[in-house]
Amino acid sequence: MTIAKPLWSNGKREKECEVVRIRKSLSIFSSLLAASLVLTALPAQAADQGITSSEIVFGMQLPQTGPASPGYNKVDDAIRAYFDYVNSKGGVNGRDLRLVAEDDTYSPGVTISTLSKLINEDKVFGMIGNVGTQTHLAVIDRINRDAIPDLFTLSGYSNFYNNPKKYPTTFGGLGTYVAESKIVGEYVKKTFPGKKVGILYQTDDFGRNCLAGFNAVGLTFEKGKTAANFIAGTQGSIGLASQLTQLKANGVEVVLFAAVASAFALAVSTANAIGYKPANWVVTSVGADATTFQTILGARGVPAATSAALLNGVITASFAPAPTDAADPYVTAFKKINDEFNKGPDKRWDNNILIGMNSAYLLVQALNGAGQNVTRKNLISYLETNGKKMSGAAFAPLGYSKSSHEGYVGYWIGKYDTQTNITPVDGKRVVYTTDSAKGAVKVLSEKTFKRASVPADTIAKGVK
Amino acid sequence: MFKLKSYGRRNLYKSIFFALFFIWLSFSVEAYNQGQVAVTLMLFIAVASIVLLTGLSGQISLGQGALMAIGGYGSALLIVNQNFPIWAALIGSIAIAFVSGLILGIISARLSGPYLAGTTLVIALAVPTIANRFESVLAGNIGFMVDFKSPPAWVTQIFGELGYEHWQLIATLPFATLTFFFISNILKSRTGRSWKALRDNETAAALLGVKIGNTKVFVFAISSAFAGLAGALYGLRGIVGPSVYAVSLSLSLLTAAILGGVRSIFGALLGTVIIVFLPDWIHDVVKDLELSEQISNFLPAFFAGALLVLTVVLNPGGIASNLHHHKKKTGQ
Numbered sequence: 193m194t195i196a197k198p199l200w201s202n203g204k205r206e207k208e209c210e211v212v213r214i215r216k217s218l219s220i221f222s223s224l225l226a227a228s229l230v231l232t233a234l235p236a237q238a239a240d241q242g243i244t245s246s247e248i249v250f251g252m253q254l255p256q257t258g259p260a261s262p263g264y265n266k267v268d269d270a271i272r273a274y275f276d277y278v279n280s281k282g283g284v285n286g287r288d289l290r291l292v293a294e295d296d297t298y299s300p301g302v303t304i305s306t307l308s309k310l311i312n313e314d315k316v317f318g319m320i321g322n323v324g325t326q327t328h329l330a331v332i333d334r335i336n337r338d339a340i341p342d343l344f345t346l347s348g349y350s351n352f353y354n355n356p357k358k359y360p361t362t363f364g365g366l367g368t369y370v371a372e373s374k375i376v377g378e379y380v381k382k383t384f385p386g387k388k389v390g391i392l393y394q395t396d397d398f399g400r401n402c403l404a405g406f407n408a409v410g411l412t413f414e415k416g417k418t419a420a421n422f423i424a425g426t427q428g429s430i431g432l433a434s435q436l437t438q439l440k441a442n443g444v445e446v447v448l449f450a451a452v453a454s455a456f457a458l459a460v461s462t463a464n465a466i467g468y469k470p471a472n473w474v475v476t477s478v479g480a481d482a483t484t485f486q487t488i489l490g491a492r493g494v495p496a497a498t499s500a501a502l503l504n505g506v507i508t509a510s511f512a513p514a515p516t517d518a519a520d521p522y523v524t525a526f527k528k529i530n531d532e533f534n535k536g537p538d539k540r541w542d543n544n545i546l547i548g549m550n551s552a553y554l555l556v557q558a559l560n561g562a563g564q565n566v567t568r569k570n571l572i573s574y575l576e577t578n579g580k581k582m583s584g585a586a587f588a589p590l591g592y593s594k595s596s597h598e599g600y601v602g603y604w605i606g607k608y609d610t611q612t613n614i615t616p617v618d619g620k621r622v623v624y625t626t627d628s629a630k631g632a633v634k635v636l637s638e639k640t641f642k643r644a645s646v647p648a649d650t651i652a653k654g655v656k
Numbered sequence: 657m658f659k660l661k662s663y664g665r666r667n668l669y670k671s672i673f674f675a676l677f678f679i680w681l682s683f684s685v686e687a688y689n690q691g692q693v694a695v696t697l698m699l700f701i702a703v704a705s706i707v708l709l710t711g712l713s714g715q716i717s718l719g720q721g722a723l724m725a726i727g728g729y730g731s732a733l734l735i736v737n738q739n740f741p742i743w744a745a746l747i748g749s750i751a752i753a754f755v756s757g758l759i760l761g762i763i764s765a766r767l768s769g770p771y772l773a774g775t776t777l778v779i780a781l782a783v784p785t786i787a788n789r790f791e792s793v794l795a796g797n798i799g800f801m802v803d804f805k806s807p808p809a810w811v812t813q814i815f816g817e818l819g820y821e822h823w824q825l826i827a828t829l830p831f832a833t834l835t836f837f838f839i840s841n842i843l844k845s846r847t848g849r850s851w852k853a854l855r856d857n858e859t860a861a862a863l864l865g866v867k868i869g870n871t872k873v874f875v876f877a878i879s880s881a882f883a884g885l886a887g888a889l890y891g892l893r894g895i896v897g898p899s900v901y902a903v904s905l906s907l908s909l910l911t912a913a914i915l916g917g918v919r920s921i922f923g924a925l926l927g928t929v930i931i932v933f934l935p936d937w938i939h940d941v942v943k944d945l946e947l948s949e950q951i952s953n954f955l956p957a958f959f960a961g962a963l964l965v966l967t968v969v970l971n972p973g974g975i976a977s978n979l980h981h982h983k984k985k986t987g988q
Binding site for chain 2: 256257265295297298299300301304305308309311312313326329330331333334337338395396397423424425426537
C-alpha cells in the first residue's frame with residue numbers, strides 16, 4: 193500500500209487549512225483528556241463488594257449446557273437449595289445467601305466473559321464450587337489478583353492449590369487428582385498383581401494429573417499399547433472405539449479411566465458393543481456418578497437395568513459417603529433439604545448434588561466461624577487456620593493450611609453393585625490418605641480425623 | 657505533516673474520531689461493559705480482515721478463527737518462551753500471522769469459492785488437533801495463560817487508575833484504530849480497486865494487468881496479519897488455547913461481517929457490536945420469562961443464525977449498505 197503524492201498545486205492555502213484543522217483536533221483531544229482525568233478521580237474502595245447487612249452474594253461458573261454438562265449442571269441447583277434452606281432458618285448472622293451461576297459451556301473464552309459479569313455486574317463477594325479445570329485456568333489469575341475468595345473449587349488440579357503464594361484465595365473442594373490416583377493406584381497394584389493394567393484418559397491437565405498419580409506409585413503404561421487417550425470434550429464426536437480396540441488388542445484386563453462422567457458412559461457402552469469386557473473398570477471419582485451414567489446411556493436407548501448391569505463391579509474412589517448409602521446421616525439430611533428446596537430442572541439425588549450441598553455446607557460453616565464482621569480477608573484466614581478441623585459429609589479432612597489449599601486428602605475405595613450402590617471393597621470402609629507429591633499412601637486413623645456427626649438442623653457452626 | 661490523498665486525510669480524521677470516541681466511551685460505561693467494548697474492538701480487527709478478504713477481493717474464508725489462533729499462539733509463545741513484552745509480542749504476532757497467511761495463501765491460491773471455504777474450515781477444525789499433536793510446544797488442550805497484566809506507569813499517568821477491563825480496552829484501542837485507518841485507506845486506494853476488480857470479474861482484471869495469483873495470495877496474507885493481531889489481543893484476555901479459537905468463533909466472525917455489511921469498515925464495526933452484545937440483549941428481554949437454561953442459553957446462537965439467514969435473503973449488503981445509499985449509484 194503506497195501513499196501517492198498529491199497532485200494539488202495550491203500548496204500554501206491547503207497547508208493553512210490543514211494547520212487550523214490539526215489545531216482544532218488537538219484542542220478537542222486535550223479537552224477530552226482533561227475531562228477524563230476528572231472522571232477517573234474515583235474514591236478508593238473501602239469495603240468488600242457483595243456483602244451488605246442483609247445479603248452475601250456468591251458467584252459460580254460451570255457448564256450448564258454443552259457436551260461436558262451432564263451431571264455437573266446440577267451442582268448450582270444443589271448449592272442454591274442449601275442456601276435457600278439456610279435463608280429459611282434466618283440466614284448466616286442475619287444475612288441471606290444468594291448464588292449467581294453463569295454457564296460457560298466448558299469453554300475458557302466464555303469463562304473470561306462471564307467472570308467479568310460476575311465481578312462487575314453481580315458484584316459477588318466470592319466464588320463457590322467452580323467446575324472445570326481448563327476453564328478455571330483462564331480466570332484464576334484474575335480472581336486472585338482481585339482478591340476474590342475462590343472457595344471449594346470443584347477441580348482436583350493440584351497446581352491450583354499447592355502454591356498459596358501464587359493463588360492466595362483459591363481453595364479446593366475435592367481431593368486432588370494426583371492424590372486420588374495414588375491411592376487408587378496402590379489399591380490396584382495390591383489387588384490385581386498379575387493382571388495387565390491399562391489407562392484411558394483425556395489429554396488435559398485433569399487426565400494427565402491422574403496419569404502422574406498412577407506413575408508416582410509405580411504404575412506405568414506404554415503409549416499406543418496400554419495407554420490410550422482422547423482430546424477432552426471430543427469423546428462424543430469421535431467416539432472411543434479406536435482407543436478401546438487398542439486396549440483390547442493389547443490384552444488390558446484392568447482399565448483405569450481418567451475422564452469426565454459422560455466419557456465414561458460412552459466408553460463402557462462402546463466397549464460392550466465391540467465385545468471388550470475387561471476384568472475391571474476403575475474410574476476416577478469425578479467420572480463415576482451413577483445417575484449421570486444411566487442418564488447418558490438412557491439417551492442412547494440403553495434401558496436402566498442394562499446400564500446398571502454395566503456399572504456392576506466398577507471400582508471407584510470417594511472421599512464422601514456413597515449417595516445411595518441410605519444409612520449415612522449426612523446423606524439423609526442433605527437429601528431432605530434437596531427434596532424440599534431444590535428448584536432445578538433435574539433434582540434427582542445423586543453424587544453431583546451431594547458434593548454441591550457439601551460445598552455449600554462447608555461455606556456456611558466457614559461464614560459462621562468467621563463471624564458477624566466477615567470480610568474476604570478474614571474468611572480466607574479462617575479457612576487456612578481451621579480447615580483441617582472443619583467437618584462435612586466427607587470421611588477425610590480438608591488439607592487447608594498456610595502452605596497448601598488442597599481439598600480433601602483422603603479417599604476410600606468402593607465398588608458398584610448391581611443396584612448402582614457403591615459399597616466399600618472388602619466390606620469395611622478404610623480411608624487412605626496421601627499428598628499430591630511423592631509422599632506414601634497411608635491409612636487415615638481416627639485419631640487424626642473423625643467425621644463430626646451432622647448437627648440437628650444441618651447447619652454447622654464454626655469450629656473453634 | 658506528510659501529504660496524503662484527500663481520502664487519506666479524511667480517513668485520518670475519521671480514525672482520530674474513532675479513537676477519541678472509544679476513549680470517551682471507555683470512561684462512560686461500567687467495568688463489565690468496558691470488557692465487552694474491549695472484546696468488540698478485538699473482534700472488529702478480525703471482522704475487518706474478513707471485509708478485506710471477502711468484501712474486497714471476493715475470497716471466502718470460514719476459518720478466520722484459525723488465523724486468529726496463529727496470531728494468538730505466536731504471541732503467547734513469544735511472551736512465555738522468549739519473555740517478550742506484550743507490545744513486542746503483538747507486533748511479532750502480526751509478522752507470524754502474515755507469513756503463515758502467505759504460506760496458506762500459496763497453498764490454496766488455486767482454490768476459489770466453496771473449495772477455498774472448505775479448506776479454511778478444515779484449518780479451523782484442525783487447531784485443537786495441532787495443539788495436542790505438538791503438545792510439548794503448544795501446551796495441548798490447556799494452552800497458555802497470558803494476560804494484559806497491569807497498565808504501565810505512563811498509561812496510569814495519562815488516564816488515571818484503570819480497572820482490568822478498562823485497561824484491556826485502552827490497550828486494544830491503538831491497534832483497532834490503526835486497523836480502521838489502514839483498511840479504510842485500502843478500501844479507497846488504487847490497490848483496493850485492483851482487489852475489487854479481482855472480486856467482480858477475474859478475467860477482466862487479468863486483462864487489465866492485475867496479477868491474479870499474486871494478488872490473491874497477498875490479500876490473504878494481509879488479511880491473516882490483521883486476524884493474527886486480533887487473535888493475539890483476544891488471547892491476552894486470559895488464555896490462549898484451542899477452545900478459545902473454536903470453529904464457532906470463525907462462524908461468528910463471518911456472521912458479524914455479513915450482518916454489518918461485508919464491504920464496509922463501518923459494517924464490520926456494526927456487525928461486531930451485534931455479535932458481542934446480542935447475548936446480553938436477549939438475556940435482558942427473556943430474563944423475566946423464567947425459561948430453562950437449556951433454552952435460554954441457546955437463544956443467542958439461534959437469533960444470530962436467524963438474523964444471518966434474513967440478511968442473506970432480504971438484505972445481502974448488510975446493515976451498512978443501507979446507510980450508504982448514494983454510494984450504490986457509483987458502484988461501490
